[in-house]
């Protein structure tokens with residue numbers, strides 16, 4: 187049996203896409219509350235008010251990149267649909283949902299805490315009701331023997347910090363974040379053992395994710411430096427709060443293959459992969475790698491650091507790498523090569539592989555490749571904390587949802603991860619498929635793009651009563667977990 191007995195099978199979600207209750211229990215607004223729904227190839231809009239009082243909107247592109255004018259503040263327009271406001275209403279359904287997760291046999295559940303539920307302005311303002319909400323959630327999970335796996339920050343930022351501090355471009359935000367993280371780590375120290383600091387740190391770039399109003403390289407990398415320092419401080423602090431904490435980083439992993447064996451294509455794929463590896467090199471190895479420092483020089487980026495920042499980064503390295511894997515891509519210097527959609531970037535089409543209905547390349551073996559490369563390079567345990575197929579589900583007349591396409595996708599990826607463990611010796615902690623219950627899509631803002639084993643009656647026009655029903659994949663995944671990955675159907 188390739189997987190250890192305590193392998194963490196489960197599912198994953200994020201607060202801004204699942205929780206809802208955006209104004210309940212004393213929660214403050216977050217940037218994502220001012221981002222509308224969109225659609226396939228129809229961008230989500232960030233809505234804002236300028237210094238002069240004009241209301242405007244600005245698109246986020248498929249890479250979730252997008253800014254609003256300098257000095258503008260997030261603004262919620264009346265009569266506009268904002269999917270995160272209610273999302274799929276975990277806030278009011280957590281008991282029912284956790285009971286369903288337990289029926290599937292989940293050993294763990296990955297979720298994020300909403301920063302503005304704990305600190306409504308993101309500063310030193312604590313909201314006890316918000317803290318109590320997560321107490322109830324964690325207690326409910328533990329009642330069923332499900333380990334919470336908590337992302338401290340998943341793609342959102344208290345709106346106040348974006349409006350008043352230009353988000354992570356300000357150094358002050360490090361202290362605000364550390365205060366928030368310290369608060370939750372103390373509060374839940376006997377309930378939560380597994381933590382990750384920032385979701386997909388390697389793709390954070392837009393106003394809605396990190397609150398910045400410009401994303402030129404200087405501003406962006408300065409903001410990322412602040413995020414690195416904050417994360418490293420939190421890792422060290424977490425270990426002092428509870429030495430049993432297991433604290434990881436989290437990155438979006440999309441391995442890129444050279445389109446041909448032409449050396450230029452190979453170099454291009456190295457360049458593409460380094461854009462991600464940079465974040466892992468800093469957070470796992472504890473230093474800024476040479477190739478990135480050279481790139482900074484070429485771009486004229488000059489990171490402003492305090493004296494002991496590099497020391498903090500060196501000391502605050504993580505215990506494991508959590509990562510999302512949905513697809514691979516290819517690199518080429520041929521600008522005419524066919525393009526397709528990607529997880530937060532436009533990708534080149536791989537002629538050997540098919541794509542999902544949303545244009546993402548489907549590549550199960552790419553997961554084995556990613557696991558092997560990561561383990562060989564970093565030698566730390568790995569945790570697949572996101573993987574899955576976004577697809578449009580149909581409810582049949584008899585109420586069934588026959589999502590065989592999802593089963594096929596997941597089966598292929600589980601086989602690949604088994605091979606990585608069995609044949610390549612990768613140390614793998616667990617597997618939490620993305621959106622284990624239907625949630626709002628981050629990239630498109632849609633409900634139509636669903637990932638779950640559990641269907642939620644919620645639609646893109648804002649209708650739906652939030653009732654839950656099991657899809658065919660529910661029982662399939664239950665058997666996978668019960669057999670520790672042996673019975674894949």
Ligand code: BG6
Pocket residue numbers: 200203341385386438510529530572576620626627628629630635
């Ligand atoms: C990951 C994010 O990149 O991809 C999730 O961490 C996101 O938040 C997931 O939902 C799938 O992307 P999408 O755009 O299909 O929701």
